[in-house]
Amino acid sequence: MKIKASDVLKKYTMVIALVVVALFFQHQTGGSILLPQNINNLISQNAYVFVLAAGMLLCILTGGNIDLACGSVVCFVGGIGAVMMDKNINVWAAVAVMLIGGLLVGLWQGFWIAYVNVPPFIATLAGMYAFRGLSNVVLQGFAVGIRNTTFLNVFGGGADCYVPDFFHGENTNITCLLAGAIICVVYLVLVIKKRLDAKSKGYELGPVYADAIKAVIICVAVMWIFNKLANYKGIPAALIWIGIVLLAYGYITSNTTMGRYLYAVGGNEKATKLSGIDPRKVYLFAYINMGLMSGLAGILTIARLTNVQPTYGQGYEMDAIAACFIGGASAYGGEGNVFGVVIGALLMGVINQGMSIMGVDANYQKVVKGIVVLVAIVFDVMSNKKKK
Amino acid sequence: MAKILLEMKNITKTFPGVKALDNVNFQVEEGEIHALVGENGAGKSTLMNVLSGIYPYGSYEGDIVYDGEVCQFQTIKDSEGKGIVIIHQELALVPQMSIGENMFLGNERGKKNAINWNETYGEADKYLKMVGLSESSRVLIKDIGTGKQQLVEIAKALAKNAKLLILDEPTSSLNETDSKALLDLMLEFKKKGMTMIIITHKLNEVVYVADKITVVRDGSTVETMNCHEMKIDEDRIIRGMVGREITDRFPKRTDVTIGDINMEIKEWSVFHPIYTDRKVVDNVNFNVRKGEVVGIYGLMGAGRTELAMSIFGKSYGSYTMGFLMLNGKQTVLKSPREAINAGIAYVTEDRKGNGLVLSNPIRVNTSLANMKGVSKNGIIDTDKEYAVAVEYKEKLRTKAPTVEQNVGNLSGGNQQKVLLAKWMYTDPEILILDEPTRGIDVGAKYEIYCIINDLVKAGKSVVMISSELPEVIGMSDRIYIMNEGKFVGEMKAEEATQENIMACILQSAGGGEPK
Helix, strand or coil: CCCCHHHHHHHCHHHHHHHHHHHHHHHHCCCCCCCHHHHHHHHHHCHHHHHHHHHHHHHHHCCCCCCCCHHHHHHHHHHHHHHHHHCCCCHHHHHHHHHHHHHHHHHHHHHHHHHCCCCHHHHHHHHHHHHHHHHHHHHCCCCEECCCHHHHHHHCCCCCCECCCCCCCCCCCHHHHHHHHHHHHHHHHHHHHHHHHHHHCCCCCCCHHHHHHHHHHHHHHHHHHHHHHHHCCCCEHHHHHHHHHHHHHHHHHHHEHHHHHHHHHHHCHHHHHHCCCCHHHHHHHHHHHHHHHHHHHHHHHHHHHCEECCCCCCCHHHHHHHHHHHCCCCCCCCCCCHHHHHHHHHHHHHHHHHHHHHCCCHHHHHHHHHHHHHHHHHHHHHHHHHHC | CCCEEEEEEEEEEEECCEEEEEEEEEEEECCCEEEEECCCCCCHHHHHHHHHCCCCCCCCEEEEEECCEEECCCCHHHHHHCCEEEECCCCCCCCCCEHHHHHCCCCCCEECCEECHHHHHHHHHHHHHHCCCCCCCCCEHHHCCHHHHHHHHHHHHHHCCCCEEEEECCCCCCCHHHHHHHHHHHHHHHHCCCEEEEECCCHHHHHHHCCEEEEEECCEEEEEEECCCCCCCHHHHHHHHHCCCCCCCCCCCCCCCCCCEEEEEEEEEEECCCCCCCEEEEEEEEEEECCCEEEEEECCCCCHHHHHHHHCCCCCCCEEEEEEEECCEEECCCCHHHHHHCCEEEECCCHHHHHCCCCCEHHHHHHHHHHHHHEECCEECHHHHHHHHHHHHHHCCCCCCCCCCEHHHCCHHHHHHHHHHHHHCCCCCEEEEECCCCCCCHHHHHHHHHHHHHHHHCCCEEEEEECCHHHHHHHCCEEEEEECCEEEEEEECCCCCHHHHHHHHHHHHHHCCCC
16 A cells, blocks of 8 residues: 555645644744743643534534534533532532533433434524523622632642652653653554554555654654653643543544444434434434533633633633634534544644734734634635545 | 537546546537437546536647537536536426526526516426426426426526537436436427437437437447437447447346245335325235345336335334234334344435445445444444455455545445445345446446345345336346335236336326326
């Protein structure tokens, strides 16, 4: 099997765009965007985008369906959790309530979409209004602060939101470096195992150099990021949650039957139905997941901001949707993957942060964001056209 | 000799990596019906797209001489301005709009910001009359049948002052009566001096209407036959298309023993999903034995697909009555999943619409109906899935570089094989094949027939729904004839001829009660 340069270029366009954009800001900001502290901020500030986008991807896969309500749900469940903690209810009970609350919201919306055939746009628009209103009701219109330190430490809020260094390194965080190294080793082992396995079963294999180059790039990138983080305060707690979510959803979309059904329903619902799969269950699954992720994003958001206000989460749904589309998910469903979403979210994050450091007016930042989304989609549409 | 209206000289069109047309020469005389035939992917549609400006001047090599002048069409509008109008295989009508609105879409009567509705509907009615439609032009497209929609397309073309009409597979979605009416309409237009090019797979139609036949093979025109100079029959055309003689269009079945009854349907009635008091399938009884191919012949709209889908886990209809016996045991199947588990497979009629996930690779499509076979506790064993896909790709000789190829990029025949593979992998006892060879070329058809033979040899039962008479007669052991929701006849293949099957339908239509 031969690999064409143009194919590789096409597959990793957004990765290349990300590198180019990062280098651009690196130049414009005099090197400050890639400082350890800013890398750290990039991850923690955008935690909600990664988490919501993972959930959103499942909905989009089923046919370009989106969830407009998730921003309101973030605020709603966050509000419930904050009020509970404010009343000194056990922190884990509050966390459980927030996650289950998100899940129930997903079930509610999924029910209307899957079983009553309400178009997702409408069903979630209704949710967007309703849960925003309910957030206000829960918070009674006020900001509620969060003082529970366990909660803040575990979900990455305030100043101390890092995995402690068990080895007490002097200038660098050894735990963090070690974690990076372990990730690289595990990755390499998995790649080699996969190759050996495929070879023993006589399957067609890509050239060794392709896998080798990919592995080297990934390992270098991982070590680079963890090194940066180690030079600051270590692994931000939010990164662990992001990591868990992305790994889980990467696995669900690529290795489970339910993941397969998401793509199939988005690609051809009638064919899927006649293949003995109930599309309604697939929609329900996607929206329940979206709800669960909204719950988790709510937790991460209120932890980072250490309080809840009735306006929190506004526009979050749009960030998540944009990350998916920039990351190559098809607006018609059936195409897209978690890796793309990660790149999409990072690209948005880098642009945001770069412009903030440069001191670009916040209004113009929005204009730039809008243009980026449009360009990404135009690019996707054009390259698809060429394929035909 | 009549004047040459159109001449395409040395047309060469290349796509990245493929030469779709190679030095094609093609001549059409004024006032003739010229048929363009060839296997799928031979380049017929590409040639017509070059002619109509869909591939603009400059993207191909060669010259188009039309009505004595060299033309350089940039868009479809340019070619339509000259009177070259193409009617595509897929109908391009907006269902929610009226006939009149559709007819003048993009070509509106009156001023740009003030449409003249009287003129629109008046003109539209005039053209509708010309194609023999009695409907008012205010009727919505979605309220008339496909046959009439095809006629509206033709009326739409006439409204554009067509001099050269190109019809791409005009009858592929029409039943025999409507097809015949359409062909007769073409002959009538010919008398009035219209020039037409028809692209079709149905060779009997070619023989019926064409003055000349040009055969396209592998991107070149191999020959042009004049039907008035020599007698042309279907075998002669097939020989030209495939470049060899196909001695037998239907492979022989040997060593097949027909066993016990595998599935039996009794007093089966199905009601329309929206108009719930209308019976779409009316009191049908039939059975299929192990190792037997049962053909169900009927015109389009006879209720064949509805019957099949209602058996397949009540996938159609508001309400189903009757008994289904599998292996002598009465069974109720409430969903496609239950039907699959009970050993029934339904290979759908419309492979693109409700058969395959075109954006997914062969591997994914092959396992879609039997994910249990390649997964454990909801986790997919990708190795196994790959192996399964490769196994079926080889077994059915699907032509594709790898099983990772998206099925959307395959030809019709190969898509059909992937669809068959998907259902064969569910390991069914009974396969219901709905129009298994529609729109695929002669060579691929033969291979599909061989697969059917292998299936019955392995003791499976096959129910084949088809609206191609030669295929039903050539492949079935037993034939049921369906008309207007009822079974109106049953005969053994040896007794069946095209004539007595059609007679069966005509009798029932004459004697039946009006709806």
